[in-house]
Structures are given as structure tokens and as C-alpha cells.
Amino acid sequence: MVIVSALFVQAFQMSIVVLLAPLLTGIVRLFKARLLRRRGPSLIQPYRDLVRLLRKEAVVAENASWLFRAAPYLIFAATWVAAAIIPTFATGLLFSWTADLIAIIALLGSARFFLALAGMDVGTSFGGIGSSREMMIATLAEPSMLLIIFTLALVAGSTQLSAIAVFMTSSQVGLRVSLAIALIALVMVAIAENARIPVDNPATHLELTMVHEAMVLEYSGRHLAMIELAASLKLLLYISLIACLFVPWKLVAFGSGPLAYLIGLFAYLAKLAAGGALLALFETATAKMRVFRVPEFLGAALMLGLLAALLRFVSRGL
Numbered sequence: 001m002v003i004v005s006a007l008f009v010q011a012f013q014m015s016i017v018v019l020l021a022p023l024l025t026g027i028v029r030l031f032k033a034r035l036l037r038r039r040g041p042s043l044i045q046p047y048r049d050l051v052r053l054l055r056k057e058a059v060v061a062e063n064a065s066w067l068f069r070a071a072p073y074l075i076f077a078a079t080w081v082a083a084a085i086i087p088t089f090a091t092g093l094l095f096s097w098t099a100d101l102i103a104i105i106a107l108l109g110s111a112r113f114f115l116a117l118a119g120m121d122v123g124t125s126f127g128g129i130g131s132s133r134e135m136m137i138a139t140l141a142e143p144s145m146l147l148i149i150f151t152l153a154l155v156a157g158s159t160q161l162s163a164i165a166v167f168m169t170s171s172q173v174g175l176r177v178s179l180a181i182a183l184i185a186l187v188m189v190a191i192a193e194n195a196r197i198p199v200d201n202p203a204t205h206l207e208l209t210m211v212h213e214a215m216v217l218e219y220s221g222r223h224l225a226m227i228e229l230a231a232s233l234k235l236l237l238y239i240s241l242i243a244c245l246f247v248p249w250k251l252v253a254f255g256s257g258p259l260a261y262l263i264g265l266f267a268y269l270a271k272l273a274a275g276g277a278l279l280a281l282f283e284t285a286t287a288k289m290r291v292f293r294v295p296e297f298l299g300a301a302l303m304l305g306l307l308a309a310l311l312r313f314v315s316r317g318l
Helices: 002-035 045-055 068-083 099-120 125-156 159-166 177-193 220-247 258-284 291-314
Strands: none
Touching: 002 045, 002 068, 002 220, 002 258, 045 220, 068 099, 068 220, 099 125, 099 220, 125 159, 125 177, 125 291, 159 220, 177 220, 177 291, 220 258
16 A cells, blocks of 8 residues: 555656646746736646647658657656656655666756757757757756765765755754855756756747757757757756755655645645746846856856865865
8 A cells, every 4th residue: 555655646746747847937938028017928838839849740851860859759758757756745755766866967967968969960050059059068067066966965964855855854954055055056057957048048049149949940840849848847857956955845754644745735836936936037137148158157156066065075064
């Protein structure tokens, strides 16, 4: 009976992330429109866009290889697995032993690898430019993320998300400068990894500044639907990760009653809505930076991650 209950909760977790991802994208777009005093699209518009793309025929270039066709499914699968093992509303899930921060970074790195290869596969200039820019971002974002993980592992004594979340809710945490710096660095990395303003603008197709969009210009139909859903999942993943690590309140322990799970679910939905609103507010108040300034932005995140790790190393109280 315990195994059946654990399987049900884990299956619910895997389903809810993929169902909520387009809704989170809709929340960000709606908040941005309202902040700009526009009516904005409906909250369910991302679902409509996905259905419309799935109904269309996928047009593939003649010189595209099998990798171009397989990449959208591989990217979606890797991102979905990474998003599904993060404790969103409950800890101690069936697959919580796999919910390691390093494993999540490896899954996201694999998805980025396939996306960059797919961008270069057809041989267009835009695809090559987007892939090279994506790899430039990865060379700074991934070391920053590893330093953030190193800091959290030093503080909590584990890289497993459930263990870190439980530690963060305990009285042993207190106010730590290293955690505050790590949070700022993680937010900067999340903005860059999700191609959001000021690093990239997913709403435009300006060839001089495109990063993510340049790699997926050749995709259409169901292939583009998979990539768009994977992008929404990645945004949900990072907001869930920040909520799990730094705002772990109302996370339910495994084996709690249905009412506790319901409260945890509502708390998670509130955190997602708050994260989407804050992202929309930040993007409305910030201008898109030029591409050659992106290394400076991510370099600051790398230095903050290094500072957080050093502070934790030299002083156990910080």
C-alpha cells in the first residue's frame, strides 16, 4: 500500500509539472502585458499555441539528419525528467534519491547539447550563430551553477534536494550571507538559462541579438511544440528549484494526509504565481543588453557563486 501511494504521488508530481509549465508561461506574459497597460493574451494561450503546433505538419529541410528530428524529443525528455524529480509540493518522493542537484545540471546540460547540435545540423547561418552563443553562455552559467551547488552542499551537508529543503526549514539555518549571495547568483543563472531579459528576449526574432530563437528557427509543427514545451518546463524547473531551496515552507513530508498534500499543492501554486509575477516585473523594468555584455552579466554570477563558496569555506557561521 505504501508503494502504491508513493507511485501515485510521484506520478502526480510528474504530471503536474508538465501540465503547469504552459500556465506559468501564460502568467508571465499576462503580468507583463498588464504592467505595460495592455490587455494581454489569455492565461491558456500557451496551451492553444501548443495544440495548434501539434496539429500542423512538421516541415523538415532536405539535408537534415536523424538528429534534427530526434533532438526535440530528447530535449523534452531530459527537461521533463529534471523538472519531475524536484520536490515541488512534497519531499521524500519515490524518486527523491535521484533528485540530486548535480544530476539535474547534467540533464539540463544534455538537453542544451542536443539543442546546440540541432541548431547546427541544417547548416544555416542563424543556427550556427545561436549555437555558438548558447555555448558561450553555458561556459559561464554551468560553472556558476556548480559553485552555487557547492555552497548549498557545504551548508546542508548534501546535494540531494529533499535533504537541503528539510535543512532549510530547520532552526539550524539562521541568516547566512553565503546563502543570500548564492540566491542572487542562482537568479542570474536562471535568467540566462531561460533566455529571458536582459540576456535574451524570447518575444523577438532580431537576428543581431537572438540566442535561443536562432537555434529553433528551422523547427515547425510537433517538433517546435516539443521545444516550446521544454522551454516552459525549464522556466518552471528553475522557479521550482528556487522555491525548493530558498522558500521551502509548506513542503509536505511523505506519508502525510491528503489535507497536508492539498495545502502543499496550493502553496506550490502560490510560489509559482509569485515567481512568474516577479519575473514579469523584473523584465518590464529592465532593458535587453547587447550580446557582448552577456559575459559580464554571467561573470558577475560566477564571482558571486565563488564568493558564496569562499565565505562558507572560511567561516562556518556565514
